[in-house]
Structures are given as structure tokens and as C-alpha cells.
Amino acid sequence: MKEIPQPNTEILRELIGYRMPFGKYKNWLIIDLPVSYLEWFEREGLPPGKLGMMLSTMYEIRLNDLMFLIDGLKKIYPK
Template sequence: MQELPQPDSEMLKELIRYKMPFGKYKDWIIADLPVSYLEWFQTQGFPAGKLGMLLSTMYEIRLNGLEFLVQGLRKLK
């Protein structure tokens, strides 16, 4: 039986700590960004580096209905 991949807990923690550094949603926590903003990045291209990785990860979490991964960490905060 193949084991399912486990989420990277450190990256998930970053989603509830890292703030958007620019734009309309400057200073918003990545996990709190509206899905429409994440979809816009999906069509325009995510920024390079750590920010792009976090935004694309949050997009995938929302797209696949996995918000519970982030919400669970907030409760542990």
C-alpha cells in the first residue's frame, strides 16, 4: 500500500504568518487573501521566489478544498 504524501508543516505555518508585501492586499496574511486574488495570479503568473510559492500553494489549497490544513494550524497558534 502506497503512503500518501504529507503536507509540509513549515510551509503551512508560513501561510498563516507571511504577509502580502504589495498591492491591493498589502499586509494581509497569505491564508486570508480572497480566492479571486489568487485566481488573478494564476492567470497572470505568480511572482518568483518564496512569495510565488506561497501564493501558488494557497491557490492549490483553495482549489482542492483543503483549507482545513491551514485552519487546523490557526487553532494551535
């Protein structure tokens, strides 16, 4: 039987406090960005490096209706 991969909680914990460094939504938390903005990045190209990985992760979370992962971690690791 194939094992179900578990989410990397370190990435998700970091995602909770990661802010958009530029653009229309500068200083917004990545987890609060509108889906349309995440879709735009996915279509037009993600920035390189960590920011791109964070945006891509958030896009996949929204796309697959996995916000419960973020909501659960926000309760465990409040700001």
C-alpha cells in the same frame, strides 16, 4: 501500495503568518486573500521566489478545499 504524501507543516505554519508585501491587498495575510486574487496570480503569473510559492500553495489549498489544514494549524500555533 502508493504512499499518500503528507503536507509540509513548516510551509503551512509559515503561510499562516505570511503577509502580501505589495498591491491592492498589501499587508493582508496570504491565507485571507480572496480566491479571485489567487486565481488572477495563477492566470497571469506568480511572482518569483518565496512569495510565488506561498501564493501557489494557498491557491492549491483553496482549489482543493483543504482549508482544514490551515484552520487546524491556526489552533495549534496561534499568533
